[in-house]
Amino acid sequence: xxxxxxLEQDNIVIAxxxxxxxxxYVVSFLCWYNKINGTKYTRDMLTESYELHESLGNTQxxxxxxxxxxxxxxxxxxxxxxEGAKEGLAKLAGFEIHAVTARPTLWHEHTSRWVNQEFxxxxxVHSVEGFREKGRKARKCQEIGARLIIEDGLPYANECAExxxxxxxxxxxxxxxxxxxxVARAYSWSEIxxxxxxxxxx
Ligand SMILES: [Mg+2]
Numbered sequence: 001x002x003x004x005x006x007l008e009q010d011n012i013v014i015a016x017x018x019x020x021x022x023x024x025y026v027v028s029f030l031c032w033y034n035k036i037n038g039t040k041y042t043r044d045m046l047t048e049s050y051e052l053h054e055s056l057g058n059t060q061x062x063x064x065x066x067x068x069x070x071x072x073x074x075x076x077x078x079x080x081x082x083e084g085a086k087e088g089l090a091k092l093a094g095f096e097i098h099a100v101t102a103r104p105t106l107w108h109e110h111t112s113r114w115v116n117q118e119f120x121x122x123x124x125v126h127s128v129e130g131f132r133e134k135g136r137k138a139r140k141c142q143e144i145g146a147r148l149i150i151e152d153g154l155p156y157a158n159e160c161a162e163x164x165x166x167x168x169x170x171x172x173x174x175x176x177x178x179x180x181x182x183v184a185r186a187y188s189w190s191e192i193x194x195x196x197x198x199x200x201x202x
């Protein structure tokens with residue numbers, strides 16, 4: 001698409017992931033877990049994968065039970081905002097921005113409440129339980145007509161890129177691998193507004 005036709009469009013829909021893009025989920029979770037268990041896990045240790053069992057050991061079931069407890073005790077409501085996300089989103093005010101998260105649908109009400117309280121400009125929140133089956137996040141993006149997603153998870157970045165949805169990948173220890181076509185890496189939110197325009201013009 002040329003620049004002129006891009007500028008003529010209104011209501012361009014873009015999607016953003018929540019955890020590790022808008023919300024500091026894993027830092028909040030590990031701080032809470034460390035306090036209870038006397039461990040010293042950090043975000044930087046998640047180099048293998050964002051899946052905690054793959055980077056830190058223990059089983060997937062083990063970590064899911066701790067995440068369930070984190071949620072049930074209400075900590076999900078108190079997660080901090082990802083650095084620069086408010087300022088970055090404010091610069092994308094002309095777009096219709098949807099939050100598309102792989103979080104469980106069971107958490108949806110709490111997830112929505114947190115997003116609405118921190119980011120009033122988000123048009124709608126979608127919880128797709130993307131970990132259950134490949135392609136759910138990309139399908140939701142197609143359904144809402146999103147042309148681009150801001151994401152940190154490589155599996156989701158890949159499935160969206162396969163469907164010709166442009167991806168801005170927020171750099172994180174778990175995603176430092178080679179990227180497919182249509183995926184651009186950002187090192188902070190300050191780079192994102194410019195990248196969004198650049199990628200949508202293409
Ligand atoms: Mg994420």
